[in-house]
Amino acid sequence: MTARYVATLLALSLALMNGAKATADSVGGAPASGYQGRCALCHEGHGFGVQRMRARLGEEFSLLTRRSDLTAPFIRQVVRNGFLAMPPMSRVEVPERELEEIIRYLTQPNAGAQ
Amino acid sequence: MQLPLPPDMNQTLFERALRSFATVVGSEWVFSTVTDLSAYYDLYAIGTRQQHTPSAAVAPASVEELQAILRLANEHRVPLWPISRGKNYGYGGAAPRLAGSVILDLGRMRRILDVNIERAYAVVEPGVGFFDIYQYFTDNDIPLWCPMPGNGVGSLIGNALEHGLAYGPQGDRGSNVCGMEVVLPSGELVRTGLGAMPRSDSWHVFKYGYGPGWEQMFMQSSLGVVTRMGCWMQPEPALARELHMQVPDEADIGWLVESLAPLCLSGVIRGPVNIGNFMRYVMGSSQRRDWYEGEGAIPDTVLAEIRHKQGFGYWPLSLMLYGEPELVEASTQVIRRALARHTDQQLEVRDWTRGTPRPPYPQFGVPISFPLRIANWLSANGGHLSFSPVIPAEKQAVLEQFRRSKQLFSDYGFDLYCAFTLGERHINVVQMLTYDQDDPAMIERAHALFNELVRDAEQRGYGEYRTHLAYMDAVADTYSFNDHALRRLNETVKDALDPNGILAPGKQGVWPARYRHLRGTS
Numbered sequence: 001m002t003a004r005y006v007a008t009l010l011a012l013s014l015a016l017m018n019g020a021k022a023t024a025d026s027v028g029g030a031p032a033s034g035y036q037g038r039c040a041l042c043h044e045g046h047g048f049g050v051q052r053m054r055a056r057l058g059e060e061f062s063l064l065t066r067r068s069d070l071t072a073p074f075i076r077q078v079v080r081n082g083f084l085a086m087p088p089m090s091r092v093e094v095p096e097r098e099l100e101e102i103i104r105y106l107t108q109p110n111a112g113a114q
Numbered sequence: 115m116q117l118p119l120p121p122d123m124n125q126t127l128f129e130r131a132l133r134s135f136a137t138v139v140g141s142e143w144v145f146s147t148v149t150d151l152s153a154y155y156d157l158y159a160i161g162t163r164q165q166h167t168p169s170a171a172v173a174p175a176s177v178e179e180l181q182a183i184l185r186l187a188n189e190h191r192v193p194l195w196p197i198s199r200g201k202n203y204g205y206g207g208a209a210p211r212l213a214g215s216v217i218l219d220l221g222r223m224r225r226i227l228d229v230n231i232e233r234a235y236a237v238v239e240p241g242v243g244f245f246d247i248y249q250y251f252t253d254n255d256i257p258l259w260c261p262m263p264g265n266g267v268g269s270l271i272g273n274a275l276e277h278g279l280a281y282g283p284q285g286d287r288g289s290n291v292c293g294m295e296v297v298l299p300s301g302e303l304v305r306t307g308l309g310a311m312p313r314s315d316s317w318h319v320f321k322y323g324y325g326p327g328w329e330q331m332f333m334q335s336s337l338g339v340v341t342r343m344g345c346w347m348q349p350e351p352a353l354a355r356e357l358h359m360q361v362p363d364e365a366d367i368g369w370l371v372e373s374l375a376p377l378c379l380s381g382v383i384r385g386p387v388n389i390g391n392f393m394r395y396v397m398g399s400s401q402r403r404d405w406y407e408g409e410g411a412i413p414d415t416v417l418a419e420i421r422h423k424q425g426f427g428y429w430p431l432s433l434m435l436y437g438e439p440e441l442v443e444a445s446t447q448v449i450r451r452a453l454a455r456h457t458d459q460q461l462e463v464r465d466w467t468r469g470t471p472r473p474p475y476p477q478f479g480v481p482i483s484f485p486l487r488i489a490n491w492l493s494a495n496g497g498h499l500s501f502s503p504v505i506p507a508e509k510q511a512v513l514e515q516f517r518r519s520k521q522l523f524s525d526y527g528f529d530l531y532c533a534f535t536l537g538e539r540h541i542n543v544v545q546m547l548t549y550d551q552d553d554p555a556m557i558e559r560a561h562a563l564f565n566e567l568v569r570d571a572e573q574r575g576y577g578e579y580r581t582h583l584a585y586m587d588a589v590a591d592t593y594s595f596n597d598h599a600l601r602r603l604n605e606t607v608k609d610a611l612d613p614n615g616i617l618a619p620g621k622q623g624v625w626p627a628r629y630r631h632l633r634g635t636s
Contacts, residue, residue, distance in 0.1 A: 045474055090150065
């Protein structure tokens with residue numbers, strides 16, 4: 001096997017790999033659901049909810065995932081009816097099934113460690 | 115609170131229509147209680163929320179369900195108001211122009227249908243938000259950045275259809291739409307451009323297709339419901355550079371525009387350049403009472419103290435450059451040279467390089483929500499309206515617009531948030547009027563100021579590119595060439611495509627024959 005032949009084979013296999021990659025580059029799917037998909041924009045990082053709660057309640061209450069005082073009825077009430085700066089969320093924006101999931105996530109101990 | 119019915123319908127006919135919708139989507143996706151509908155009110159209502167209150171909402175999960183709903187709406191003659199995520203804040207949120215319309219909530223259609231990395235586009239459904247796409251790209255290591263608006267809570271499709279603006283080279287979002295699928299008011303499904311071919315993989319890379327192009331027809335429009343859209347993205351740059359300068363005085367906006375407009379036109383700076391006054395930052399991080407408790411607009415002397423304390427110039431300038439390091443550096447030098455003709459100040463540089471964590475700001479393709487705080491400038495139950503005329507990218511035009519707006523805001527007792535977004539040849543002006551929803555006298559003044567701003571701009575030949583529900587007719591009235599020939603054209607097309615007037619009656623001042631008598635009513 002000559003060096004040139006090996007080089008050609010290598011080039012060909014690389015081209016095939018690139019071709020395969022081009023196909024794999026085209027992807028689609030569903031966005032995140034639950035807390036990460038529906039709440040995190042405002043309630044994580046520099047979010048509006050984090051800032052509002054920090055100003056009103058202090059640093060230790062600014063992140064929902066670090067709180068232990070949130071109850072299922074309270075979370076449901078706030079999501080569906082709104083509370084202060086937070087607007088009500090429709091049953092499309094936070095579907096019932098995902099609201100249940102969010103409530104379970106936020107009311108379990110150490111939610112933020114998950 | 116009493117929910118309205120659609121005009122010309124009684125309770126029996128309305129309930130029959132809702133029952134028919136439920137046969138398509140299931141009764142759990144038809145909403146008609148006050149609690150469920152409160153999510154669709156205008157969060158920042160100017161006046162009473164009942165002016166733009168829906169009668170119900172229906173949420174299809176697929177194109178087929180949507181087609182069926184449109185056919186039933188024709189049969190029962192029910193007006194629908196489509197929303198993607200309904201976050202058109204400052205312009206009406208999710209609320210309909212015509213009270214009693216049924217919200218057609220497309221939020222369940224939330225698939226990212228395709229992402230093409232090499233050709234830098236994503237194809238999405240209406241419910242996909244900016245945060246969704248950001249998270250999707252991040253989770254899947256996709257080296258694309260979505261152009262992010264100043265507030266990232268909305269949807270890609272809704273924002274682009276309303277001609278929204280974002281950061282980055284593809285920031286003029288309406289111009290970076292390529293290929294739509296649309297359901298017409300009759301329920302018929304069409305695809306624009308090359309999408310009209312049954313097997314085209316060029317649909318989202320070439321806009322025109324063959325024959326007349328219709329995509330503009332579905333923007334700010336009531337002529338169809340967009341169910342998927344090709345959105346051009348920014349390939350992740352090797353380097354993103356932010357250039358800062360605190361430009362000290364009000365009048366400096368003149369030379370800023372004079373210096374930067376040619377650089378936008380020649381491509382040294384790509385994408386919209388947003389220059390806001392310091393009040394944007396002050397209103398986004400504090401409340402008015404933190405600084406001043408007197409009546410009327412905050413006096414200039416107090417504003418100067420605020421700027422001094424916060425370390426702001428009147429115009430905190432931030433310019434973005436993206437791309438290969440050599441090109442970014444060369445562009446930096448060109449910008450430095452252009453600004454050095456007017457100031458001795460040096461631009462500060464902040465670089466992000468590929469492979470490092472991104473600063474959490476929309477300039478770097480990261481969505482944020484905290485600018486919503488601006489609505490709370492005056493009270494916890496605050497709101498804001500955006501006055502958004504378009505002017506040419508010229509020194510005299512921008513100085514005159516700023517001077518007149520500042521005077522009018524002051525005359526009516528409001529603090530001026532003012533932002534100028536440079537395109538290649540024009541400027542989108544956004545002046546945000548904040549108010550306390552619990553103060554009826556202030557709401558009256560806000561109305562009066564807004565109408566005055568519209569009149570003032572009209573007299574100088576400037577029209578708004580977008581407006582709140584309450585002013586859609588007033589702004590449409592200013593587009594009056596040849597005795598409102600454009601309105602007649604719009605409504606001729608409207609009546610042809612939507613003879614029963616079921617889709618978004620009154621949007622952008624276009625009224626179908628059936629409801630035309632309601633033009634100008636609240």
